[in-house]
Amino acid sequence: MDDTRPRPAWVREGRKPRVVIVGGGFGGLHAARALSRDDVELLVLDRTNHHLFQPLLYQVATATLPPSDITAPIRWLLRKQRNTSVLMTEVQSIDVHRRIVTADNGARKIPYDFLIVAAGARHAYFGHPEWETVAPGLKSIRDALTLRNRILTAFEQAELTEDPLEQQAWLTFVLVGGGPTGVELAGMIPTIAQQSMPREFRRIASLQARVVLLEGGPKVLGSYPDSLSRQARTDLIALGVDVRTGAMVTNVAPGEVRVGADETIHTHTVIWAAGNAASPLGASIGAPRDRAGRVIVARDLSVPDHPEIFVIGDMAYVASPDGMEVPSVAPAAMQMGRHAATNIRRTLEARPPLPFAYSNKGDLATIGRHRAIADLGRVRLSGSIAWWFWLFLHILYLAGFRNRLSVLIQWAYSYFTYERGARLITDTGNATTPNTSSVRGT
Ligand SMILES: Cc1cc2nc3c(=O)[nH]c(=O)nc-3n(C[C@H](O)[C@H](O)[C@H](O)COP(=O)(O)OP(=O)(O)OC[C@H]3O[C@@H](n4cnc5c(N)ncnc54)[C@H](O)[C@@H]3O)c2cc1C
Numbered sequence: 416m417d418d419t420r421p422r423p424a425w426v427r428e429g430r431k432p433r434v435v436i437v438g439g440g441f442g443g444l445h446a447a448r449a450l451s452r453d454d455v456e457l458l459v460l461d462r463t464n465h466h467l468f469q470p471l472l473y474q475v476a477t478a479t480l481p482p483s484d485i486t487a488p489i490r491w492l493l494r495k496q497r498n499t500s501v502l503m504t505e506v507q508s509i510d511v512h513r514r515i516v517t518a519d520n521g522a523r524k525i526p527y528d529f530l531i532v533a534a535g536a537r538h539a540y541f542g543h544p545e546w547e548t549v550a551p552g553l554k555s556i557r558d559a560l561t562l563r564n565r566i567l568t569a570f571e572q573a574e575l576t577e578d579p580l581e582q583q584a585w586l587t588f589v590l591v592g593g594g595p596t597g598v599e600l601a602g603m604i605p606t607i608a609q610q611s612m613p614r615e616f617r618r619i620a621s622l623q624a625r626v627v628l629l630e631g632g633p634k635v636l637g638s639y640p641d642s643l644s645r646q647a648r649t650d651l652i653a654l655g656v657d658v659r660t661g662a663m664v665t666n667v668a669p670g671e672v673r674v675g676a677d678e679t680i681h682t683h684t685v686i687w688a689a690g691n692a693a694s695p696l697g698a699s700i701g702a703p704r705d706r707a708g709r710v711i712v713a714r715d716l717s718v719p720d721h722p723e724i725f726v727i728g729d730m731a732y733v734a735s736p737d738g739m740e741v742p743s744v745a746p747a748a749m750q751m752g753r754h755a756a757t758n759i760r761r762t763l764e765a766r767p768p769l770p771f772a773y774s775n776k777g778d779l780a781t782i783g784r785h786r787a788i789a790d791l792g793r794v795r796l797s798g799s800i801a802w803w804f805w806l807f808l809h810i811l812y813l814a815g816f817r818n819r820l821s822v823l824i825q826w827a828y829s830y831f832t833y834e835r836g837a838r839l840i841t842d843t844g845n846a847t848t849p850n851t852s853s854v855r856g857t
């Protein structure tokens with residue numbers, strides 16, 4: 416034992432070490448659970464009161480599930496942990512020298528001995544933040560409700576207008592980005608348009624909704640093997656989606672999307688699923704970051720020169736031992752959360768931290784109502800087998816027993832009836848694109 420080391424603050428002050436976790440998403444929640452039996456004071460900070468199961472957000476956006484089915488109060492999830500407190504508060508900055516987290520616009524200063532930062536990511540608009548109001552993305556419940564409002568309002572507006580050009584613009588849905596979120600949303604909208612809506616609308620019943628998926632790269636689901644990516648494209652086309660690869664969006668404005676130099680798509684519903692930017696909290700840590708704003712962490716997930724700070728999940732850039740980048744997905748965030756907890760425990764026991772190794776269990780994406788693709792390493796699945804597998808896994812991982820049961824019932828109902836259980840337009844202020852005259856004006 417090295418006796419010359421200064422004694423840690425909690426030893427000098429005769430208290431338990433305080434671990435602060437920023438973010439109660441996949442990474443933060445699993446870090447907190449992994450520390451449930453440790454002799455520490457654990458504080459979980461989140462700007463919302465709920466943990467969100469992001470993989471099913473698109474089901475809220477497309478009115479299949481209500482928000483309460485894919486969320487659970489963080490306080491409730493951690494209620495059995497005697498060493499844990501949960502605070503609903505928004506963190507603005509981190510003073511790594513004084514070891515203080517500042518929240519609620521400076522009103523709250525929260526000291527820490529160990530810090531786990533797991534504040535996730537937002538959308539990136541490639542230098543065009545002004546596109547966001549026209550083309551919202553999907554990261555939070557609020558985003559999902561905005562999209563749900565816009566999708567449902569588009570049908571209402573199409574029914575209202577008598578101008579055929581306007582009608583077509585309202586029935587044109589453009590998705591930007593052919594990753595899993597873009598593909599999943601694109602696969603659901605034709606079902607809404609062809610199966611759920613025609614029975615209730617009179618003027619637009621015979622009209623064809625147009626769903627366009629724009630992907631700048633050479634294929635949809637770019638991180639999947641070619642065979643699955645091709646299958647996804649075939650499935651989308653079979654559903655009636657206009658899949659465009661190599662299609663660069665050059666402008667987004669009310670009423671239209673520009674593709675390349677000379678194509679304009681008239682639409683009032685644009686959904687952004689094209690890029691990620693890590694939480695701006697990473698900037699206040701002062702460590703190097705990559706182009707997506709992710710903090711470049713050491714192999715043990717700590718911040719260089721700050722062994723007491725761990726950055727995990729979508730906020731962290733970490734290379735696997737094989738040189739591959741750890742992807743920004745839920746299993747990686749959960750594994751990182753548990754690993755950061757292990758390394759805090761090891762530090763408290765005066766043992767060296769361990770390097771993180773990501774265990775990739777596979778990737779899944781759904782296409783429409785009952786098809787999916789699954790890349791499980793040696794095993795690759797597509798079609799309805801992959802969909803059943805997807806369904807099983809998502810039910811398994813959904814937080815809270817009540818949610819699981821409710822989701823199963825909602826899915827079964829929607830599957831057999833084509834009804835969309837959560838078809839509410841709740842905030843019309845958010846729901847429409849303001850300028851509806853641009854179709855005729857161009
Ligand atoms: C639409 C969508 C679909 C997805 N589908 C899949 C999928 O099918 N499979 C898969 O593996 N992954 C999927 N992902 C990715 C996966 O959800 C993320 O990789 C994962 O959520 C990252 O976990 P995290 O803990 O880093 O961040 P998050 O889970 O995003 O949690 C971040 C938490 O931090 C809180 N927070 C943020 N800023 C602050 C602040 N300043 N102060 C306090 N609290 C703050 C947030 O409220 C949130 O609770 C999907 C993501 C999206 C958006």
